[in-house]
Amino acid sequence: MDRYVDIATDDVHLSVLRGFMLVRRDGEELGRVALDDIAAVIVHAHGVTFSANLCTRLAQRGALIVFCGPNHAPHSLLWPLEGHHAQGGRMQAQLAASKPLKKNLWKQVVVAKIRMQQAILHAAGENADAFDRLARKVRSGDPENVEAQAARRYWPLLFGPGFQRDRNAHDVNVFLNYGYTVLRACVARAVIAAGLHPTLGMHHHNRANAFALADDLMEPFRPLVDWTARQLLRDNFGNNNGGIVLDSQAKERLVRMLSFDLLLPESRTPVSGCVQRLSVSLARSFEQRRAMLEFPVPPKALELAEL
Incomplete structure (x- = not known):
């Protein structure tokens, strides 16, 4: 690994x-x-x-x-200039991608994320039946912002009614910040290796964000970080007189998430390998001008117990 x-x-x-x-x-x-x-x-x-x-x-x-930065969230990344032998052609296809294609790609990403959230909540013992309806409700480009609707249900069920996602908070958000940083680095590396430009996102498009595409593709895998952070809280990792401390053991658990096996059509593959497959499938989607992203199957509760 x-x-x-x-x-x-x-x-x-x-x-x-x-x-x-x-x-x-x-x-x-x-x-x-x-x-x-x-x-x-x-x-x-x-x-x-x-x-x-x-x-x-x-x-x-x-x-x-x-x-x-001090909150363990990434401030900048240094990345290689060349990542793939067909990089020039793939970036041209990425630049030429039509708006309808990018909307269809984003729909697939949102549906995969909601399905993963549903699996995480089932493993946590929560009723997540509504997430099946939400996933089926997503349309091209997600104009109704079903992703946000799912998030409003998801966070209180996973971390309690008082939880708020705040990058500067000193609670479980510290674990989330670090886990997302590691995941973002993994996805950014896979995007570059697939010959794509990480700045040119399908959905994220903040002018100051040099890794918008990585932020797009990491969405379906974020719930695995969330689950790991929840398990760290359960196991009392990094708890210092009621506050959260990101110690070396907690970091190791969050990084180990990338080696967790997920099911692809023909085999079980670590999260890092699934990220690579997703990035390559995106490059092919741009080249062939049709949405054909490859996502892993959301894990079952017994499988998540290994994280």
Whole structure:
């Protein structure tokens, strides 16, 4: 499995040594990771420095460097210029995609997300029958914003009636922020590897968002982060006198979510592999001008118990 390396120690220097990323502080080696194993480096700490050689070697392997703020949400990403041998043609097809095609693609994404939310709520012991009706209600482009209707039902059922999704809150949102950061890096890497431009989204289109397409494609997988965060609360991870602390064990559980197996038509595949399949299917949808996205089957409660 690809490794997501978390840099949480202040004032370290990252460099390359014989095929490894070397982590040093004050001249002392703190650790090393094989470059070929790295999918992304996630930086939370202050005063971290890099060698230009390391950035180049990571880019050659398609690995990202993610810079996070104090709330563990991503502020910027460093990504490779080239990602696929057919990148030019695929980006041209992406640019030329018609509005009806993008609306149909977004419909498929929203339906897949609602189905995944339904599976998560069933595993949590909640009545999620309404989500089946909501999924069938989604039309091309989701003009009725069924996605938001589902979210208004989903969050209180999963985390309680007082919960609000707030990136700056110091409750379970801390787990969600970090989990979404890891998931976003995974999806962004897959999008680039599929030869697509991550800025050109199907639905998300904020001018300041350089990874709008990654934000589109991560939507069906977000509920898996939500479930993992709920399990961390249940297991009392990171609980410090009533507050949430994102410790190394909690981070490990959230990253491990990417290795959770989901069912595809012909096999069981880790979440990271499903993300890659979805990104490639999107590239083919642009090339063939028809919506043909490939999503995994939502897991059952017994399967989710492994997360």
